[in-house]
Amino acid sequence: MHDMDAPQVPAPGLRERTRRAVRAELMAEAWRLFAAQGFEATTVEEIAAAAGMSKRSFFRYFVSKEDLVLGNLEDVGREVAAALAERPADESAWQALRRAFDGLVAEIEADADRFRPLLTMLRSEPGLHASHVEKRQRWQTMLAPQLAARVPARAGGSQDRPDPRLAALAGAALTCFDVAQTAWLDDPATDLAALLDEVMTAISTLTP
Amino acid sequence: MHDMDAPQVPAPGLRERTRRAVRAELMAEAWRLFAAQGFEATTVEEIAAAAGMSKRSFFRYFVSKEDLVLGNLEDVGREVAAALAERPADESAWQALRRAFDGLVAEIEADADRFRPLLTMLRSEPGLHASHVEKRQRWQTMLAPQLAARVPARAGGSQDRPDPRLAALAGAALTCFDVAQTAWLDDPATDLAALLDEVMTAISTLTP
DNA sequence: CCAATAATGACACCCGGTGTCACAGTCTGC
DNA sequence: GCAGACTGTGACACCGGGTGTCATTATTGG
Structure with missing residues (x-):
């Protein structure tokens, strides 16, 4: 394999770099406005104007106004799924899931000052909250297949369809995670990891 | 307690009756159009015209197009919460939750032919799916407080804030329920109650 | 029968989002 | 150096969901 022709990952390319820069600029400007007036009250035209471009161009960088806020959630989900895949095989499904969140939990607690207003906004703005819940529900479909090896085979079910027990887990x-995150937002004193531990062990001990 | 002076429930009043009739008519007309062309492809103006009224009047009966589909979900949530509250005290939280779904499960299976296309649409149309997931997540806040008596007191937590373990359960x-419902949609052969049983026992047996 | 009240239609408007087109820049190969 | 091809952009019109407003029309109650 030659070098020189790597398509996207190792060669950002000037095109892609400027694109990312503009996206970052738009996000920064948008965030300033959101913090000042809220998400709904801020119009796309304002954001675009603040970054020195037209509304039409904004939509060439983000598929929607919500995508500006929730776009990276897709990658975060992939990170969690990757972390889950790399857990040792002797961990139970539930343990592995708990550990798969470690990276994300650490990241959130590391600069809580940046995440707290973001997550708070996700809960307060209705449209944003809906999209957030839905996007996060799609993590489920990324995580579920990774659990197959950690769960005994199904009793009577057909093998061709995906096992619903994995999706449920x-x-x-x-x-x-969501419950712990919410409780963490409401009570800044406690730490997120402890809350997640408490809540996940509650599921394992209180479900019979 | 006298009778004769119950304010709203037993005395619908002609105003409220016609209002309900118009709502039903709009829903029927809308459902016909949705089935023919899909949710997104059907415009509010079409629905209103099919029911012989202006777009503006449509929004006097439903706060949004999605509300026409998801509006009753609020009441269904209340029904489930009521069923949960009436479960015998000796049932565990998890058992009581399972049994609280019985009424809804029976209702869905009773006329599956009506529910199947509805639920399928909720999963296929993106905007609808987002609102659905969010609305159903609000059931969580209705159900959680009912579980307090079935769960041992928290270890170290403050008593003033809501117990996150209840929300998690x-x-x-x-x-x-959602996973079982999805599997039931994908595989019309199995019955919903059995799927829900399988999935909920999976949570209780596979979580340690 | 008449006055207060509610429902309606018509219209203008906002905002998120898209399709289209013409124009500028840049990157190629000749 | 130049003709392209490709990309990004602004401008504009447009769609559809949703709201505010106002004048007109039932309905209701006295």
């Missing part, structure tokens, strides 16, 4: 873990 | 049960 992944979904329950994500619910725990 | 309710949320996990709702996730199970």
Whole structure:
């Protein structure tokens, strides 16, 4: 394999670099406005104007106004799924799920000052909240297949369709994460990791 | 307690009756159009015209186009919460949650032919799906407080804030319901109750 | 029958989002 | 150096969901 022709990952290329710069500029400007007037009250035209461009061009960088806020959530989901895939094989599904969140939890707690207003906005603005919940529910479909090896085979079910128990486990873990995150937002004293531990062990001990 | 002076429930009043009739008419007309062309492809103006009224009047009966589809979900959530509250006290939280779904499960299976296209549409149309997920997540806040008596007191937590473990249990049960419902849509052969049983017992047995 | 009240239609408007077109820049190969 | 091809951009019109307003029309109650 030659070098010189790597398509996207190792060669950002000037095109892609400027594109990323403009996206970052738009995000920064948008965030300033959101903090000042809220998400809904800020219009796309304002954001575009603040970054010195037309509304039409804004939509060439973000597919929607919500995408500006929630776009990177897709990658975060992939990171969690990757972390789950790399957990040792002797961990149970539930343990592995708990550990798969470690990176994200650490990241959030590391600069909580940046994440707290973001997450708070995600809960307060209705449209944003809906999209957030939906996007995060799609993590479930990324995580579920990774659990197959950690769960005994299904009793009677057909093997061709995806095992709903895996989806349920992944979904329950994500619910725990969401609940812990919410409690963490409401009570700045406690730390997120402890909350997640408490909530996930509650599921394992209180479900029979 | 006298009778004769119940304010709204037993005395619909002609005003409210016609209002309900118009709402029903709009829903029927809308559903016909949705089935023919899909949710997004059907415009509010079409629905209103089909029911013989202006677009403006449509929004006097439904706060949004999505509300026409998801409006009753609010009441369904209340029904589930009521069913949960009436479960015998000796049932565990998880058992009570499972049983609280019985009414809804029976209702769905009773006329599956009506629910199947509805639920399928909720999953296929993106905007609708987002609102659905969000609305159903609000069931969590209705169910969680009912579980307090079925769960041992928290270890170190403050008593003034809501117990996140309750929200996690309710949320996990709702996730199970959602997963079972999805599997039921994909595989018309199995019955919903059995799927819900399988998935909820999977959570209780596979979480350690 | 008449006055207060509610429902309606018509119209203008906002905002998120898209399609289109013409124009500028840049990057190629000749 | 130049003709392209490709890309990014602004301008404009347009769509559709949703709202504010106002004048007109039922309905209701006295």
